[in-house]
Structure formats: structure tokens, C-alpha cells
Amino acid sequence: MPLNILIVGAGVCGPALATLLMYADPQHKITVVERAPSLRVSGQQLDVKAQGLPILNKMGLQDTIKPLLVAETGLQFVDTKGKSIAEFGVTTGGKRNYSLTTDREIMRSDLVNMLYEASLKRRKEIDDSAGPGGSLKYEFGKSVTELSQDDDGVDFKLSSGETGRYDLVVGADGQGSRTRRLAWGAEASAAAFHPLGIHAAYYSIPRAEGEDGMAKWFNASESRTILMRNGDRPMTQVYLFARKNAELFRQAYKEPIAMQKEAFRQVYAGAGWETDRFLKGMDVCDDFYAHEIGQIKMDTLHKGRVVLVGDAGYCPAPFTGMGTTLSLIGAYVLAGELAKHKNDIGPALKAYSEVVRPPVDEYQKLPPATLSAIFPSSKFGVWVLQNIAWALGSLKVDQLVHKVLPAENSDGRWPIPEYPELNLPVS
Numbered sequence: 144m145p146l147n148i149l150i151v152g153a154g155v156c157g158p159a160l161a162t163l164l165m166y167a168d169p170q171h172k173i174t175v176v177e178r179a180p181s182l183r184v185s186g187q188q189l190d191v192k193a194q195g196l197p198i199l200n201k202m203g204l205q206d207t208i209k210p211l212l213v214a215e216t217g218l219q220f221v222d223t224k225g226k227s228i229a230e231f232g233v234t235t236g237g238k239r240n241y242s243l244t245t246d247r248e249i250m251r252s253d254l255v256n257m258l259y260e261a262s263l264k265r266r267k268e269i270d271d272s273a274g275p276g277g278s279l280k281y282e283f284g285k286s287v288t289e290l291s292q293d294d295d296g297v298d299f300k301l302s303s304g305e306t307g308r309y310d311l312v313v314g315a316d317g318q319g320s321r322t323r324r325l326a327w328g329a330e331a332s333a334a335a336f337h338p339l340g341i342h343a344a345y346y347s348i349p350r351a352e353g354e355d356g357m358a359k360w361f362n363a364s365e366s367r368t369i370l371m372r373n374g375d376r377p378m379t380q381v382y383l384f385a386r387k388n389a390e391l392f393r394q395a396y397k398e399p400i401a402m403q404k405e406a407f408r409q410v411y412a413g414a415g416w417e418t419d420r421f422l423k424g425m426d427v428c429d430d431f432y433a434h435e436i437g438q439i440k441m442d443t444l445h446k447g448r449v450v451l452v453g454d455a456g457y458c459p460a461p462f463t464g465m466g467t468t469l470s471l472i473g474a475y476v477l478a479g480e481l482a483k484h485k486n487d488i489g490p491a492l493k494a495y496s497e498v499v500r501p502p503v504d505e506y507q508k509l510p511p512a513t514l515s516a517i518f519p520s521s522k523f524g525v526w527v528l529q530n531i532a533w534a535l536g537s538l539k540v541d542q543l544v545h546k547v548l549p550a551e552n553s554d555g556r557w558p559i560p561e562y563p564e565l566n567l568p569v570s
């Protein structure tokens with residue numbers, strides 16, 4: 144029996160899941176509600192690596208994604224005058240070395256747009272081939288305010304006042320998931336968030352003339368870090384990471400964007416390098432996004448007929464570079480298990496939770512020392528870190544690491560399960 148499905152959140156996971164579900168069963172009735180008034184296409188570079196790209200390939204998106212990947216020419220550590228201290232993964236003769244940057248990165252706007260368009264295209268293909276039943280509907284500017292369930296369905300209320308009943312509700316509404324809060328309760332939902340003690344702001348400013356395509360990393364004292372990325376894009380991406388002033392930031396997140404910008408301004412004023420330019424750009428940018436970095440850890444990913452995918456259920460934190468890949472794995476496995484279990488929700492959700500657990504656990508692992516090491520507090524600590532970066536850069540450690548690491552996508556990590564029942568364009 145096809146299902147009446149509500150997906151909460153049209154970020155990366157939501158549209159990917161909608162597309163996969165339509166391949167499996169064109170007769171599903173799918174509604175995606177998104178809190179924002181339109182597709183939320185802000186955000187910076189996202190990694191799509193390990194299993195991420197093969198899953199997109201299975202969805203027939205390999206040719207669509209290729210031209211969208213960001214070409215970044217390496218990573219440079221800079222001092223307060225902008226002088227290069229060390230370089231990693233620099234492109235030489237078209238050959239890419241291993242570094243923090245990879246050639247599997249895409250702007251969030253391009254990825255979200257691509258997946259959204261893929262879902263609409265799939266629906267159109269089904270409608271054009273005159274398949275009866277089934278639907279896909281996006282509802283923007285709406286959010287779920289109430290959820291309750293019994294053995295046969297989930298009743299919901301939307302912020303618009305509409306009510307209804309679904310067979311299955313999927314929370315794909317990101318790290319701060321309201322679906323998680325409504326289904327598991329405020330206390331359990333808050334306890335699932337494990338902060339890493341870092342506050343981050345991401346936004347774009349105009350690219351300065353002549354600026355190269357290297358990512359640039361700058362450490363200031365007081366545990367402040369700035370990452371600037373140009374790649375081959377017309378805009379410069381600015382990332383501010385701060386490991387102090389937690390209360391100031393937490394208070395600011397409850398306020399409008401202007402107050403959040405003000406908190407970052409206070410903390411970053413006088414940090415050195417190009418901070419003045421970055422703070423001026425922050426004033427006028429329209430894509431500012433700030434949050435407390437943390438991981439979401441849930442013992443169970445489903446409760447009755449409500450299930451969590453992507454950041455809502457297992458955000459691994461941006462520093463792992465695996466959030467997007469995990470969200471694609473989650474969408475693929477959830478759609479796959481539903482198809483495999485012939486849309487029998489109970490066994491399918493149980494299998495989904497078990498199958499995604501190994502990659503979730505693997506990609507949520509964080510080496511404990513790393514974060515404190517890259518956020519030195521004192522000027523001396525910054526000096527030490529810069530000297531370590533210089534030594535590693537001089538020894539060309541990135542190339543050594545690359546030699547001992549297995550190739551991307553064939554690295555012996557968790558193997559993608561096969562679901563012939565999904566009827567994807569590429570097996």
C-alpha cells in the first residue's frame with residue numbers, strides 16, 4: 144500500500160528523500176513542509192564524500208552535480224599580515240593532493256536546489272507517464288506545531304492552523320528539529336544535543352579583485368578562528384569560529400539576525416588579518432547563518448510512526464565534514480527499507496535505525512584533542528600552532544597522508560546497502 148507521508152524540512156535531506164520515495168513507489172502521497180518562505184539556499188561549501196557521491200550517482204545526478212563542484216586550489220595558513228605560513232593540498236599540474244579541502248565540495252545552495260529540482264522532475268516524469276495516484280507537494284512558510292499518534296496514523300497541526308493525518312512523519316528539519324521535540328519531548332530532544340563549545344557564523348562578501356582560489360585559515364588569540372574560501376566562485380565565503388563567550392552567543396541566537404551579527408562583531412573586533420573587511424561585509428550580507436556547533440545523538444531514531452533523518456537525528460557537526468553525506472545515507476536507507484518492507488512502517492523504521500547506526504557512529508567520532516589544538520587561547524598558543532603548521536607544511540605531510548589513505552569512495556568504509564526495490568536509474 145502506498146503511504147501518505149509528511150516530510151518536515153526542505154533542506155538537503157527532505158527533497159532527497161522525496162525523490163527516492165517516488166522512485167520506489169510513484170503512488171506515495173508526499174507533502175514537504177518548510178518553515179522558510181522559500182527554499183533556504185544559503186550556506187557555504189558542503190562536503191559530499193565517501194558514500195555521498197555514489198548515492199547521488201544512483202539517483203542519476205552524476206552529470207548534474209559535476210559542474211557544480213567547487214574548485215578550490217588548496218588550503219593556506221596565514222598570519223595576521225596575511226602572509227602564508229603553510230600550504231596543504233595545493234593543486235599541481237591538475238593533480239590534487241590530500242588536504243582539509245576536497246574536490247567533493249558543493250555550495251549548499253547548489254545542492255539544495257539540485258535535489259529540489261530532482262524531486263520536481265521525478266514527479267513530472269511520473270505524471271507524464273500517466274501513472275495514477277501519488278503526489279508531491281511543497282508547502283513553504285509552514286511548520287508543524289502539534290503531533291500525536293496512534294497505531295494507525297499521526298495527527299498533525301501546522302502553524303497555518305491546518306490539521307490532518309499521515310501514515311508516516313519524517314523529521315528532516317535539521318539540528319534544532321522541532322519534530323524531534325514534539326515526538327520525543329523537549330527534555331529528551333535537548334539532551335540529544337551535545338555541544339562542542341564552538342560558535343560559528345557563515346556568510347558571503349564580495350570577492351576582492353585578484354584574490355586566488357586557496358582557502359585561508361587564520362588563528363587569532365582568544366580562541367578565535369577565521370576561514371575564508373573563494374574557490375572558483377564570485378563571492379568570498381567567511382566562516383567565524385569562536386570557542387569563548389558562549390553565553391553571549393546563546394543569548395544572541397534567541398534574537399533577530401542583527402543582534403547575532405552584533406555578538407560576532409563584539410567578539411571579533413580587532414582580531415587581526417582582514418577582520419575589518421569581514422566585519423564590514425557581515426553588516427550588509429543577506430545570507431548570515433550562525434549556530435552553536437554540536438552533535439545530535441539519539442538512542443532511537445523512530446518513535447511509532449515518526450522518524451528522524453539527517454541532522455535532526457544524527458548531526459555529526461560541521462568539523463567532521465560528514466553531515467551532508469550522512470543525511471544522504473539516511474534518506475537512501477529510509478527509502479530503501481520502506482521499499483524492502485513493502486511500506487510496512489514498523490519493521491521498515493526498525494531496520495532503518497539499525498542499518499544507519501554503523502555509519503552514524505563512525506562519522507560522529509571526533510578525535511578529542513583536535514578542537515582544543517586548533518583553537519589556541521593565548522598569543523603564545525597561536526605562535527606554537529603556526530609553527531606546527533609551518534613544520535607540517537614544510538614536510539609536505541598532506542602528501543604523505545594521501546599516500547597511506549585509501550582512495551576516496553573505495554575506502555573500505557561502510558558499504559552502501561543495495562535496494563533493487565528502489566528502482567533507481569543507476570544500480
Ligand SMILES: Cc1cc2nc3c(=O)[nH]c(=O)nc-3n(C[C@H](O)[C@H](O)[C@H](O)COP(=O)(O)OP(=O)(O)OC[C@H]3O[C@@H](n4cnc5c(N)ncnc54)[C@H](O)[C@@H]3O)c2cc1C
Nearest residue numbers: 152154155156178186187286316317321453454461466470
Ligand atoms: C540556512 C542553512 C545554512 C547552512 N550552512 C551550512 C554551512 O555553511 N556549512 C555546513 O557544514 N552546514 C551548513 N548547514 C547545515 C547542513 O545543510 C546540514 O548539516 C546537512 O546538509 C544535513 O542536511 P539536513 O537536510 O539534515 O538539514 P538542513 O540542511 O539544516 O535542513 C533542514 C531544513 O529544515 C527546515 N526547518 C527547520 N525547522 C523547521 C520546522 N520546524 N518546520 C519546517 N521546516 C523546518 C530548515 O529551514 C531547513 O531548510 C546549513 C543549514 C541551513 C539550514
